[in-house]
Amino acid sequence: MxxxxxxxxxxxxxxxxxxxxxxxxxxxxxxxxxxxxxxxxxxxxxxxxxxxxxxxxxxxxxxxxxxxxxxxxxxxxxxxxxxxxxxxxxxxxxxEDAVDTIYTTAVLIDNVKFDVEDLYNGQRIEVDSLVFNEDYIRGIWFNDAKGSSYVLYCPDDFSSQAEFVRKQTKFFNGYKNIEQVKFHAIKTTKEFEEVWNNMEGHPDTGVIDDVILLFHSDYHAIFIDSSNRQYLTVSPGGFAGRGKTIYEAYHIRNLQKKKIKRIELLTCNKD
Structure with missing residues (x-):
């Protein structure tokens, strides 16, 4: 205009x-x-x-x-x-203004997207500009076929966000296949424990690139399913909640130790 x-x-x-x-x-x-x-x-x-x-x-x-x-x-x-x-x-x-700055011109830009060609199968892939980070801009190619990451999420409230995060994690790590980002809907602490303990990293190093968790939480606990009192906690006493509302919870120290480059909790406070 x-x-x-x-x-x-x-x-x-x-x-x-x-x-x-x-x-x-x-x-x-x-x-x-x-x-x-x-x-x-x-x-x-x-x-x-x-x-x-x-x-x-x-x-x-x-x-x-x-x-x-x-x-x-x-x-x-x-x-x-x-x-x-x-x-x-x-x-x-x-x-820019040509000659002088008396009369103004503006351009509105929206919906910028990038199509990249997968060098391994010749297919074009549409990449939303929102998933780009500094490392990708510097030139990461989709050639990592061995790395692995995990997305664990509450299916009731975080399904769409988890889908986006899975794609984002694939691009951030330069994975060749989306299947390298394992995707798990979690309803109980038992399910969380089983998935966590069975996570596998790079076949050569054993290192997992990313673990992304999408659940409600508070300062001391992750709410796997608060309606059924399914909690993970870092509280020394093994409890979730505060004040008069305190519940027994699964302590994260009971999980197996893993080599993880980055672990991230994406949440909104339940209360």
Missing amino acids: SEEFLEFIGSKFDDPFVVSITLETQNNEEIKVLDINVNKIAEMFNATQYDSGNLISVSPDIVFDKGDVWMTGWQTTEIDIKDYRNQNVILKFSV
């Missing part, structure tokens, strides 16, 4: 929107993969200084500081950057 429409169509006040990638292996060379501006957009939407064509007027509901604001509506663009595979790149979106 821009204030340059309509009166400055065809002029030098041609604000650009650019998507570029910077190659860390090419002395920070910046390559434009999308380069569009006010005049190109006006041509695409059959707009002139005297005819709005297919542009949409959003004033007075949306105002910047000077002129009327016109927009295109949501546009979808797909950019192929496979020529830069196996390289570390920085993706940048930028919109």
